[in-house]
Amino acid sequence: MKITPPTSPGPPWCLPPETLILGSDEVHVWRATLDRTTSQIESFRHTLTADEQARAERFYFRRDREHFIVARGVLRALLGFYLHKAPECLSFCYSSHGKPALAWDSGGDTVHFNLSHSHGVALCAVTRGREVGIDLDYIRSALAVEQIAERFFSRREIATLRALPLDLRTYAFFLCWTRKEAYIKARGEGLSLPLDQFDVSLIPGEPAALLSTQRDPYEVSRWSLQELTPAPGYVAALAVEGHGWSLACWQWLDLGFPAGWICMERQGW
């Protein structure tokens, strides 16, 4: 088994041009940081609906409340950017398992999105006419990954994880976890889709892929998966309906990431 150490750079994060067009064969992923000043948080809060503000108030910890407000505010701002609408004018609807989508009168017939946030960073994937799911995780090295894998992963994934050298297992665990989450988030069914009934790739250095599903063999050809490297110490995955799309990763502009995180290139494949 060939092992590549966890140093894959992934697609670069670029500063967006002033005008962005989202083609049906494109996927855009936006990265934003969630730790903001009080005045920035207030500005985002004003773009949220009363329901969203009430949800923010229910968070016990201030940091979680603020991160929710900023993530939802950035989501509204960037969707408004594509749809040429004010962020506060967009309305969302929710699937029976809670997946948010744009309401039909806000562009939900064309623009799809999915959001993930972890440890102060948010990623939002946007597509035109394709279902999409995204998941981001901060790598926690103290996690009992093998016990968690035993509980949630498929037999094939557990065997693959166990066959890896010890020093790669935590990283491989998070590759697997984010790919599984991205897939269930793309499908929008939450945990009603049993996590041990489908297999994803997890060997570091190998392409992200949905390898098999027990429920419907057609699923494997329906979805494509992509690994993302949002920032040092984080792992992320994208699940997109169909194939042959190109990916652009954009840095949300109203804040500063450390300069080294940003690259002014665009990459497709």
Ligand SMILES: CC(C)(COP(=O)(O)OP(=O)(O)OC[C@H]1O[C@@H](n2cnc3c(N)ncnc32)[C@H](O)[C@@H]1OP(=O)(O)O)[C@@H](O)C(=O)NCCC(=O)NCCS
């Ligand atoms: C949404 C869910 C699927 C993932 O949540 P998560 O990983 O904790 O959180 P993320 O930051 O990645 O995603 C949250 C965002 O996804 C979106 N979301 C909510 N429900 C969703 C659903 N059913 N499908 C897709 N997206 C959903 C929302 O935009 C949400 O953002 P918000 O909370 O600010 O409104 C959650 O329902 C869940 O329970 N996850 C499973 C946990 C688990 O045991 N995983 C094992 C993996 S091996």
